[in-house]
Amino acid sequence: MAPFDLDACIDKVRDKQLLGEALIREICEKTKEVLMRESNVIHIASPVTVVGDIHGQFHDLVEIFRIGGSAPNTNYLFLGDYVDRGLHSVETISLLTCLKLRYPERIQLIRGNHESRAVTQTYGFYLECTRKYGSPAVWQAFTDMFDYLTLSVVVDDAIFCVHGGLSPSIHHIDQVKIIDRFREIPHEGPMADLVWSDPDPEKEDFAISPRGAGYTFGASIVKKFLNLNGMNHVLRAHQLCMEGYSILYDDQLSTVWSAPNYCYRCGNMASILEVSPGGKRYFNVFEAAPENERDGPNQQQPAKAIEYFL
Amino acid sequence: MSSDQAVRGTDDDAASMRISAVNQGYLKDTFAPIFHPPSTPSAAAGPSSPRKPPLINIGTHHRTYAIDLLIDRFFTSCGDAGGQVVSLGAGSDTRYFRYMERPHPPHIRKYIEVDFAASTAHKIKQITGSPRRLPFLVHRNITPDIELRSSASSHPDAANASPTSLISPIYTLLPLDLRHASPKELNDLLLPYLDTKVPTLFLAECVFCYLPPKINETLIKCFGQTFEKCSGIIYEMLGSRDSFGQVMRRNLASRNLDIPGADPFPDLSSESKRFTDPALGEGAFSASGAKSLWDIRKSVIDKEELSRIGKLEMLDEIEELKLVLSHYVIAWGSKGEGMDALHL
Numbered sequence: 001m002a003p004f005d006l007d008a009c010i011d012k013v014r015d016k017q018l019l020g021e022a023l024i025r026e027i028c029e030k031t032k033e034v035l036m037r038e039s040n041v042i043h044i045a046s047p048v049t050v051v052g053d054i055h056g057q058f059h060d061l062v063e064i065f066r067i068g069g070s071a072p073n074t075n076y077l078f079l080g081d082y083v084d085r086g087l088h089s090v091e092t093i094s095l096l097t098c099l100k101l102r103y104p105e106r107i108q109l110i111r112g113n114h115e116s117r118a119v120t121q122t123y124g125f126y127l128e129c130t131r132k133y134g135s136p137a138v139w140q141a142f143t144d145m146f147d148y149l150t151l152s153v154v155v156d157d158a159i160f161c162v163h164g165g166l167s168p169s170i171h172h173i174d175q176v177k178i179i180d181r182f183r184e185i186p187h188e189g190p191m192a193d194l195v196w197s198d199p200d201p202e203k204e205d206f207a208i209s210p211r212g213a214g215y216t217f218g219a220s221i222v223k224k225f226l227n228l229n230g231m232n233h234v235l236r237a238h239q240l241c242m243e244g245y246s247i248l249y250d251d252q253l254s255t256v257w258s259a260p261n262y263c264y265r266c267g268n269m270a271s272i273l274e275v276s277p278g279g280k281r282y283f284n285v286f287e288a289a290p291e292n293e294r295d296g297p298n299q300q301q302p303a304k305a306i307e308y309f310l
Numbered sequence: 311m312s313s314d315q316a317v318r319g320t321d322d323d324a325a326s327m328r329i330s331a332v333n334q335g336y337l338k339d340t341f342a343p344i345f346h347p348p349s350t351p352s353a354a355a356g357p358s359s360p361r362k363p364p365l366i367n368i369g370t371h372h373r374t375y376a377i378d379l380l381i382d383r384f385f386t387s388c389g390d391a392g393g394q395v396v397s398l399g400a401g402s403d404t405r406y407f408r409y410m411e412r413p414h415p416p417h418i419r420k421y422i423e424v425d426f427a428a429s430t431a432h433k434i435k436q437i438t439g440s441p442r443r444l445p446f447l448v449h450r451n452i453t454p455d456i457e458l459r460s461s462a463s464s465h466p467d468a469a470n471a472s473p474t475s476l477i478s479p480i481y482t483l484l485p486l487d488l489r490h491a492s493p494k495e496l497n498d499l500l501l502p503y504l505d506t507k508v509p510t511l512f513l514a515e516c517v518f519c520y521l522p523p524k525i526n527e528t529l530i531k532c533f534g535q536t537f538e539k540c541s542g543i544i545y546e547m548l549g550s551r552d553s554f555g556q557v558m559r560r561n562l563a564s565r566n567l568d569i570p571g572a573d574p575f576p577d578l579s580s581e582s583k584r585f586t587d588p589a590l591g592e593g594a595f596s597a598s599g600a601k602s603l604w605d606i607r608k609s610v611i612d613k614e615e616l617s618r619i620g621k622l623e624m625l626d627e628i629e630e631l632k633l634v635l636s637h638y639v640i641a642w643g644s645k646g647e648g649m650d651a652l653h654l
Contacts, residue, residue: 119626123626212625266630267558
């Protein structure tokens with residue numbers, strides 16, 4: 001294929017235009033080459049702005065760049081769950097993939113539990129791809145690329161960032177490094193735990209998760225993990241926060257959630273976390289972007305129902 | 311104020327949610343396909359699309375399970391003499407048929423469904439167009455004695471008008487626009503078919519929320535005053551004023567739906583007292599309570615059943631489920647001797 005103009009692609013996707021299927025496949029191939037070289041634990045330095053679940057809410061992603069600053073002027077760390085649930089998963093993951101390819105050192109993409117073939121077939125990404133492209137080819141290209149996404153990032157050797165949470169199989173981060181991540185997310189085991197687990201303030205230890213995958217874990221687990229690894233904070237996403245974020249365990253763990261008015265129904269706030277040198281952490285809270293009113297469920301062809309029990 | 315068509319359209323949502331829950335294995339309902347596809351043309355919003363998200367299937371399961379449980383408890387307290395049920399705004403509901411299909415159905419003396427004439431006319435067509443189900447209008451294996459009636463009308467085509475009433479020994483389908491019904495009209499419609507001395511349950515599933523609060527008060531009062539032994543079950547969304555409630559009202563408004571009937575009940579506490587409200591006067595009930603669908607999930611549904619449905623689909627998150635299910639409640643009330651066993 002002829003060399004393509006990545007900057008032109010980025011402009012196009014930012015404008016919410018779809019890229020052609022062949023171009024998507026090429027971009028995914030090239031991005032895999034970049035991702036392949038990354039460790040399961042990437043070490044980066046602040047300043048960095050950390051983003052939680054986006055779930056296909058493209059207009060809110062654009063809002064995030066407005067609030068947090070454009071790449072590459074701002075460094076970004078995305079904690080996964082780019083697709084499913086929202087209306088524009090394709091545009092969302094297309095933009096993030098292009099940005100990663102364009103600025104690999106400025107943008108980090110972690111894998112979430114929705115970056116999975118099984119989950120995307122239940123929660124909307126597969127359907128959206130087939131509707132917008134007429135075939136599953138684009139879904140295949142993206143889900144193949146998901147297999148290459150890293151599992152964790154450490155900021156300033158102090159903040160352990162992962163999509164879900166901790167694992168009973170992982171005490172030291174060296175154990176994360178030896179995971180073979182280049183595959184579909186398994187149903188169980190350390191890789192599944194990292195993307196599926198949740199903190200539970202009512203428990204001290206690990207317990208079975210009501211989600212059916214991963215575990216819940218308590219304060220003492222976090223404390224032990226941080227001590228053993230010489231770090232001071234666990235930062236994750238994965239759970240809806242009505243206020244946009246939540247802080248637990250004496251500020252040893254926090255959750256950042258970046259999809260405002262989730263599913264156009266939950267009425268929640270969202271946030272991005274700005275980490276500055278010196279360990280400063282600031283949750284920048286925001287509401288749903290006004291563009292959602294003009295390009296929301298009712299404006300799609302055909303209009304998409306916001307489901308309530310009626 | 312909601313548009314007529316919009317409110318009738320909510321039955322399309324209920325019907326398609328029922329079908330989805332049945333197809334995914336949450337509910338058993340051999341009658342649901344008879345009453346789907348629905349009467350009013352679906353909006354392009356696609357309420358008739360077959361498969362709903364796991365969250366919706368779960369909510370549909372919990373609501374059906376809990377209301378069935380309450381109704382079973384009602385019939386238990388009726389004893390051998392049996393009881394009567396009046397289902398307001400029943401739409402495409404299949405409950406009567408599901409109950410009669412059981413190996414040992416409860417002793418249902420009368421089961422009356424009330425809805426807009428356009429809806430009852432449509433349901434009659436669906437019932438009469440499916441002859442294999444007719445036996446369930448009375449009891450299995452007995453040929454039913456059915457009378458179909460059209461609404462009284464001075465229209466020249468009245469004689470050819472579709473029937474809007476179906477009267478059979480137990481199951482009875484009657485037309486009434488609840489928004490404009492006075493207590494007298496309600497009694498005139500129902501009392502020819504009911505015995506006021508027999509324990510009677512009225513069911514209002516997602517219907518009061520669309521009506522003005524005064525009408526709902528009148529309806530509850532009417533039942534409370536007319537029947538010596540009476541129970542009521544109401545299921546609907548809370549009229550919450552939190553951000554979820556605000557977003558819900560906005561989203562419903564874009565479908566021309568308004569929920570004035572939910573406004574006086576922004577929380578569980580207010581719903582749990584609505585049957586014993588002194589404003590109901592002589593029609594007040596003596597016991598009442600309410601639980602959200604989330605409470606029901608936590609404390610009412612049998613653990614084995616929860617485990618069974620948990621295996622049907624992958625639910626990826628709990629927070630959203632808790633948020634949505636916490637905003638839907640089932641409220642119950644009862645009056646009369648022996649009726650207070652009705653609760654969750």
